[in-house]
Every structure is written in structure tokens, then in C-alpha cells.
Amino acid sequence: MSRTTQGAPAAAAPHPGGPGDAPGPGEARAAFRAGSTSPTSGWAPGYTQVNLISVPRDWAYDVLLFCQRNPRPCPVLDVTDPGGTSTVLAPDADLRTDLPAYRVWEDGELAAEPGEVTDRWRDDLVTFLIGCSFTFEWALADAGVPLRHLEQERNVSMYVTDRQCRPAGQMHGPMVVSMRPVPEELLGTAARVTGRMPAVHGAPVHSGDPARIGIADLGAPDFGDAVDLLPGDVPVFWACGVTPQAAVMASRPPFAITHAPGRMFVTDVRDEQYLVA
């Protein structure tokens, strides 16, 4: 099946979660199953998107414990049984086909980036679905915080930091962060709004000087696109669900499948479900 970038009706929607005629989560997954490789930011507004990582059963405990020990970057929202291809987060979906693009890893090296992974699936694969900061973007927008990456029709910027996660067995690696430019007068608002959603990364882990967390050049993200700061904007960094992917690269399990950065799994769960208080 060939993949194209056509059929991305809401990729640049400026206010995720707002009203409109954007497709729902089932329609989004059908489009990805049919071949779209579009980034998922702005798709199915109001519905939670998640990171995916599948590892063989004999690595599953270390991955689950790694996530437990690093809940800011790795909030686990569901785990399948070995070989399982569905999730309670979207019971009708097939985890092997319904994402825009996947990454296949062998010994920690990127081996392929296919549009589906049916042929590569294994009966011993355990799949982890991990919260994504896209989930709190509607809350930021509702609070008046502009979303520069959507204004600029780009994927969010993601960076590998110099902060090491707490290791678990064979799993170790650095924390990855997403960055959003926030007008300085809205820093408190952004922290307060996202702090109420700990299941999807919660409050920022850092604001301001990128060098303080080992980021040399904001213009050269490790994943996603560079996003321009406007005058008065401060870079704000949230723990990112790509962190397990960085741990796969560092820890080198013999086999793993992940989503491609920015190409998430769209669930049937409303974003508000992850709001506390």
C-alpha cells in the first residue's frame, strides 16, 4: 500500500478541541489505514492521541517499569496482552495498520519506516500506549495560549536532553522533551493548565534557556520541525512520549516497533478524561 500526505483535512487546525466539521477518531484512523502518512496534530480534535511502542514479551517488564519510574515522559495509558492488536482506548482499531507511519527497530537501529506493520507483527509483542502532549493543547488554546506550531503548520519540535531517565533493568536513556513557544506573560497559565493533566505529561519540566537541559540549537530539533518563536515568546519544554523511543535507541532491544514521531495513534477517548480537578 502506498502512502501519501493527501487527506489531511485538519492538520493545521488552530484550535484543537474546538467545534467544526473535522473528522472523528474513526475517520482519522480509516484515512491512515487507507494510506495517509500525515502528522496527526490537529486531527480528530478533542480525542486523545497516544505514543506507541511494541517490544517482545521478555522486554515488557523493563519497559513497563521504565515507564513507572519516569511517569512525566512515559505516562502509560494502556498495555496489551502479548500479541494483542487492539486496545481498550479504541476497541475497533487495529494497532498494526491504523497509524500514519511506524518505525521498526532492530538492535536499537532504525530498520524501516513503513505505513503498516501487519507483516512484521509477532505473537510475543506487547504494545504500550503512552500519553501525548497533543492532549493538553486544547486546554492551552482554551486558556488563550497560542500554539505556534499549528499557526505555522508544522509538527511540534522535540529534543533529546542531557537529563537521564531513571533506568529499569535493561532500559535506559535520556529524557526527550517537546517545545512550545509561550508568550512570557502566559507562562504561569501554561504551567497551571497542563499541571492539571498529569496523565499526559503534566506541567513543563523547564522554561527558558535551552542549554540548561542540554539543547544546543532550538533550530535543529531531534524530531519534528523547527518552530519559530515570536517576539516575547519563551521556549517551554514538556516531557515527551518519544522518550521510550530514545530509550530503545540507547538500550538496543533486539526488536521493537514504534509510531513515527508526530504520527500518533488516535484513540476514542476524549481529552477531558485526562483532566484532574
Add this chain to the structure above:
Amino acid sequence: MSRTTQGAPAAAAPHPGGPGDAPGPGEARAAFRAGSTSPTSGWAPGYTQVNLISVPRDWAYDVLLFCQRNPRPCPVLDVTDPGGTSTVLAPDADLRTDLPAYRVWEDGELAAEPGEVTDRWRDDLVTFLIGCSFTFEWALADAGVPLRHLEQERNVSMYVTDRQCRPAGQMHGPMVVSMRPVPEELLGTAARVTGRMPAVHGAPVHSGDPARIGIADLGAPDFGDAVDLLPGDVPVFWACGVTPQAAVMASRPPFAITHAPGRMFVTDVRDEQYLVA
């Protein structure tokens, strides 16, 4: 070492978290290490108490996944490496000696209830520390919600319900709940205050008629003490960290160690750390 109930200076403190000359967490653990078997409610006010369950490494994945799939009763706050006897929640403590009383389980049957487990420890034991509703009692008290079990100098009431947890591998079992009588006009306050602390069970799972969740007789709790309702009080039920213990009974791992109900591990972490927003 013999265990007595002496040395429980703050067991009936009416306002956990309030000021006073109550002992800190290190003093509490020293008292338990020295022989006190007192229930821990009211000890070291302001510091988080946690449930403990230790299982052999080959059961650890199922326990961790069971907790992930049932976060209301089983919020995991730390997991040790195999054989580990310390935790980041209280680095100076020894998990084998510093609780008032333990339960030792063989094939799901209670085999002993000793005051320490040094002699029974195994190099393959993985220990899970799980959030406890004692943590939100200070917040209830601060909001003006009376704590009847402390007023009556009793352990909190705990009941096995007819609600089954989502199973994980070999781990399965019913949800256990704690019950607190709440004056009817404060039901909303109690739900709001505890809903902000999802890491320690969060909002109630049920209020009112106990039969609706399979509890036949409030006067006969499965764990802890019966607590009297005052006129106008409604029984309010929160998911309880004794749930993994009920799962041990149902799932029958060959070996397990838990805390004795109401005799928790007292950590160095302030209760406020688990408050969201």
C-alpha cells in the same frame, strides 16, 4: 523480637497533617523497627504512608501490569529492583523491618504475621509501594470533613467488593475499598478534595448503599475496624491499596509478603507531593 502496641503517641491524632509535636517519619519507623505493632493512621502526620507487596521476580510483571490496569486501587509510587530492601521514598529505611507488621503468604494463604521479615527475605523479591488513602486525610480534615475513624480511635474500615479488577496475566481479584462516614452536606467537598490526588486513589468510587457494591454488612469489615456512622452521615467508599493483597489471595502466587492492613510503610515524602493542581 517481640511486638507490642506501646509507643503509639499519635495514633488518634484528630487532624493528620496539622502542627504538633508528633514524631516524624524516621522516628515512626524506628518505633516499628523496635517492636511497636500499632496501626499507622495518625503517625508522622503530613508524610505519605504506602501499601507494600513483595512478590518473586517471575510474578512482578503481572503485578505491575495489574496495577497499571487498575490505577484507582493500585497507584504504584515505587518499585524496587529484585532483592532490593530500600526505596527512593525513604532512602534510609529498611523495607524488611520498618513496618509495624507484615503478612507472609504461601500459595495465596496467610502463613504468618510477623513483626519483621528479614529471615524470610529472598533475593528475587520485587517490592511494590502503592499509594494509600491515609495520604488524603489531611486534605479532608483541612476542608472540614470529619474523620470518624480517628475520632473513634479505630483503624479505617475496609471491604472486599463484588467489582472485579481488570486482570493481568495470572493476577486477578476483586476491588477492595476503604469507607469513611461523611456528613451528607460534605459529600461534594470530599469528592472534590480527594479527586485532586489521583496518585493516592483519587475520588470516591461509590457513596451510599453498600449493597450496590456487594457489601452486605458495614458492621463487619473484611479488614480494619468497624466505624460508627453519626446521624446524617453517608458511607463513602474509596478504592483501597489492600486490593493487591486480595489479588494475592485470589491468584495464589507461591510466595508473597505484604504489610498487615492498616500497618503501612511510612515514607519521607510529604503528602502534598501527590496533590494535583
